[in-house]
């Protein structure tokens with residue numbers, strides 16, 4: 001039996017991580033409090049160099065959140081009113097929201113039922129003369145089929161922006177997420193694979209021009225102090241969050257190894273009874289979530305909750321079904337948009353507790369409980 005007080009299962013256990021690296025994080029934060037450069041301080045500069053090296057991109061521009069990163073990337077690319085951006089039908093809302101925030105139109109394409117990522121075989125049909133960019137997502141931590149997406153983009157002269165908010169640390173054909181297309185954007189929201197203690201994110205690119213634009217956009221479009229060559233936002237990652245991330249980045253590879261181990265144990269225990277995540281052979285998932293599919297999801301969640309196993313649904317609604325995006329939920333001939341695979345996924349997916357520090361006993365308790373509920 002699990003001892004409730006000491007081993008209560010958390011959906012994502014940030015305290016377990018803090019127990020391991022807390023003293024180093026405290027020290028790193030204290031250094032910032034002592035030097036007092038809260039905005040774009042030396043930790044931000046150091047972190048950007050380390051992140052760029054980690055993913056294998058020429059430039060890293062840290063930002064205030066993943067959503068800001070997406071908006072800023074689209075601003076740097078001059079995507080705006082009259083332009084279309086192709087997005088998957090099924091993702092966190094921010095993917096399509098960013099497109100709308102710059103005044104462009106999101107065009108939704110269905111997902112692949114195995115990976116939950118943009119189905120590249122359906123991509124070409126969505127491209128029109130107004131299409132400017134493609135915004136694939138690495139949902140749950142597994143990258144989309146980036147080679148195929150880049151190939152199609154090149155044929156139509158489009159730019160590919162990778163929404164890597166969930167896939168930081170994941171690899172595609174041996175290359176790191178965030179460095180798989182013209183621009184990659186990730187998030188450091190606490191629950192993401194690499195999380196800070198607040199909001200944060202980063203944009204990656206090999207282009208010197210776009211990097212310069214992004215650095216200007218991050219500070220209200222200033223190319224020099226109080227000289228604003230374009231419109232921008234307050235888009236900076238703050239130094240305190242950079243100080244936290246520097247410590248967490250040090251243990252990130254080890255955490256990625258642990259994530260693979262936890263996922264393998266889940267796979268082994270659940271493979272026979274339920275549809276477990278399908279990670280393609282050429283991918284390594286960052287396992288932002290470990291997501292399965294069940295019938296009668298409400299009942300499933302309620303019964304697991306009753307025995308102390310928290311679950312979550314990512315996401316209960318395809319993006320185009322959100323009230324805020326109603327005007328974009330139409331096909332080109334005006335019919336109601338219905339993407340079969342996205343609809344099915346949103347009705348059935350459920351994520352299990354997942355973090356690098358789940359103990360064998362916890363995994364056993366969770367998987368036993370899942371099997372019992374499903375039997």
Ligand SMILES: *Cc1c(COP(=O)(O)O)cnc(C)c1O
Nearest residue numbers: 065066067092094095165187189
């Ligand atoms: C979390 C997330 C974002 C937004 O990141 P924030 O840092 O929360 O703004 C964007 N896209 C996807 C797929 C996400 O999961």
